[in-house]
Amino acid sequence: MLQVEGLRKRYGGRLALDGFDLTVEPGEIAGLIGHNGAGKTTFVEVVTGLVRPDSGLVLVGGRSAGRAARAKIGYAPQELALYPSLTVRENMRLFAALAGAGKRAITDLAAQLQLSDCLDTPTGLLSGGQRRRTQAATAMIGDPPLLLLDEPTAGADPQTRGALLDAVRARAEAGAAVVYTTHYLPELVDLDATLAVARAGRVVARGTRHELTRDLPGELRVAFDGPRELPAPLRERARTVDGEFRITTADAPADLGSLLAAGLMPVTVDVRRPDLDDLYRSLETVDA
């Protein structure tokens, strides 16, 4: 549904996009992550047609940028773009008219995003989280086959965050391709999203959570029934927290084997697998 190849965009002396590639299939939620300034928002703005790239290819449903491609896109920008003096319903109506959706779609979507009680409130009077959800609703109305959501849950409380994630999941289950930008990594686990990691204007890692984290080190956590000294190679990779040794490891069974071989029998053993936070941290190390 979305095919992007080799996007480049320069702002003055700064290269915001430097060969950005991303393909997203129908029904897929692609979590786009990366540090501030990695180019995520610029990428989304190029796909929507708001920003013109210097070079590169953007195809939406097989069509290059233009009116036909734009009609397939639902977009919730990071900087909210709602009419503050208009109510939630009126804002949704505007976007519904553009998308050719009816009144029913407005009430259904408002219910799904827990906005029913504020449909007649001007968006300028809403809380930050309510505004975010209204923005998401304007993106989702009319069931566009490509959804671009740029940090849609910033400022949302856990309950409304849950409602938004459910709505995103439902759109993907109905066949939409979703690009979901966030700094809040647990959401991408909840959404069972594939991942695209952006750095310095390009996607440097792309795949499932499992594919991207399996080669990262995990942690072997062991505790003993009294003070113990770890063998030297393990000690260099270990820290202690609450009397427990936490050993950074790429091979937990082998490290446990060396403990046992040294005559050290733990009373508790736990293995923590690498997760998205570790993936993020590994990128920080590379950036430094």
Ligand SMILES: Nc1ncnc2c1ncn2[C@@H]1O[C@H](COP(=O)(O)OP(=O)(O)OP(=O)(O)O)[C@@H](O)[C@H]1O
């Ligand atoms: N309109 C603009 N004019 C000049 N520079 C810009 C403009 N928009 C973005 N940039 C620069 O391009 C780079 C990429 O910015 P972008 O907003 O795309 O990153 P991001 O990954 O979305 O960051 P964040 O996580 O902070 O939202 C940054 O160095 C930014 O300063």
